[in-house]
Amino acid sequence: MSDIPAFVPGLEGIVAARTRLSSVDGQAGQLIIAGFPVEELAGKASFEETLYLLWHDALPNAEQLRNLKQELAAERALPPATIALLREAAAGKVADMDALRMGASTLSISSSGAGASDDAHRDAVTLVARFPTIVAAYRRLLAGDEPVAPRRDLDHAANYLYMLSGVEPSAERARGLETYLNTVSDHGLNASTFTARVIISTQSDMISAIVGAIGALKGPLHGGAPGPALDMVFDIGEASKAEAYLRAKLARGERLMGFGHRVYKVRDPRAEVLSAAAERMYQADGDMRLYELTREVERTAVALLAEHKPGRNLQTNVEFYTALLLHGLGLSTDVFTPTFAIGRVAGWTAHCFEQLDNNRIFRPQSLYTGTKDRRYTPLEER
């Protein structure tokens, strides 16, 4: 029948939202975040500035920034029910992303949860503020340590590093993490952001929407798992071995993790930002060996990929330098995806506000492929 529209697998190429939050141009290698090229914003703004920018479409002035920082700092501590649940989850060795989803879901206990728009702002502050507390507390509980209570006098990124390690980080380390969080704060209508918009489109509440987004980000196809890229660098060990190692890997038909991206056909603009941030951070820490080895592996890999897969133009993606940067910050690979969520929740919440501002419930069609006239037969006749 000609009036039935065609099935669009994965909704590829369908425009499901208008947004002022970010623009991804994979052909040009350009990522715009709320009007700023990512290279212009990520290394300069604090995470709180980026959050304000996404929520309000402008950078904050001094007073606005102070207020937002205070609001966030005041919401960091977890209620006892959340800590108790994380303790049970740690005893059950639940994955970090599941623990984040569970912990975030419990935040309804201190929220009215009615879904009204004034609640949406308060819930968004609570979610953004507590993501780092949940992730850090859970990581410590899993390791058999007690959680480190958040400090109100530290900024968002610095406080996360403090809660993970119990040690106040250097300014360069906090800056390195902020750059990362800014870089991943929004990225078009990926599956997790889309999930948040679909849920809030029913006029459900902010916590429900963000909990759904965490569930989507957990999936390996979402692409939030930068661990394996760095494992390869460690395997290689020294620059002189890079070429032989990579050639052998390609000859075996194996994929090089950290290269090539579904969207970006040139170098991922985030790779540049993160590599510069990693360079500054490793420099401040006084040991450039891993940074230089990683650069060398990148150069060799890109050259060999051009030779081995001509015409594909496989370039470094965001995972490669994410892994280097987060490793330098002392993060274990288990918290790489949760740390991605700590940055991306800025975009998720902003997309929810945007959806609520001009809402239409998402309800696409499905195409029925079954029969239509089955008859019920009694159990004894089956």
Place this chain on the structure above:
Amino acid sequence: MSDIPAFVPGLEGIVAARTRLSSVDGQAGQLIIAGFPVEELAGKASFEETLYLLWHDALPNAEQLRNLKQELAAERALPPATIALLREAAAGKVADMDALRMGASTLSISSSGAGASDDAHRDAVTLVARFPTIVAAYRRLLAGDEPVAPRRDLDHAANYLYMLSGVEPSAERARGLETYLNTVSDHGLNASTFTARVIISTQSDMISAIVGAIGALKGPLHGGAPGPALDMVFDIGEASKAEAYLRAKLARGERLMGFGHRVYKVRDPRAEVLSAAAERMYQADGDMRLYELTREVERTAVALLAEHKPGRNLQTNVEFYTALLLHGLGLSTDVFTPTFAIGRVAGWTAHCFEQLDNNRIFRPQSLYTGTKDRRYTPLEER
């Protein structure tokens, strides 16, 4: 630019999935569930049969049904961590749907959560089995009572009623609830089912997908709130007052809850099934007054709507008789939407299996409406 596709608000008219699970024909007033017209299936099958049908595309034979019932019964009890969290939620007077979302999220504690397909089946059994336990336990905790432990010797629907009240229900009451659960078990690609499919499309796990779907079902635009329809019947009180009451309401420009549906342009086929189930149940209980008043209100409302809004053909929707049936079962309006979820989780999990069988990650496009060349200005210049 002509190569940018147009924005499709709410994805209306876009086919986002192929499914053998259900077909909704609003013009004809037809709902097919896994090959069965809803009128053929809902009043005859047990809930476990419908669940098996959705999961396996065939009604079970005696052995298959026995196995599924045993699997479900064995999974009903809640782990202590889930009960403890529900207790905290009750102290905070969290809404029933938020409590269901939190409770369902904790089920990862006893799951590996890795997202492998063998886990998906086990997680689906756990979710379906424990939804009633969570809802009933939470309702009792909110009322200051202790939860009633599930019984393995009762079927799914009967055990839910037992856990809510502490009293084993009559066969007619269990049958009435089963008919309702079957009736709402699946309904095309609504927002919550779509949410579940988007989350699982990242190869995330079943629990994450269903937790997201609960969040979407909570939203008032989803249409899972049948309470107000019956409130109107109670307000009217006796049949002789129906016409004057409804005329006054329409004259004030108020909407009649329980009539009209976004999809169904004739009588919702589910209304017929539910009205028959309600009739049987009220008859068995020996008091037909509320049933007859409700029928009379329906007749009057449909006639007045035809007069007042000619050409709209506003007919009774599923909410009207859902409210009558669930009220007759002793359920308070607070658990109407959670009880809808207890039925719909059959469809949600089946859609997740179907998505995993032939998966493509959902990643639609967004259209960027912002600027592209903002420059970062230092804080003191803002």
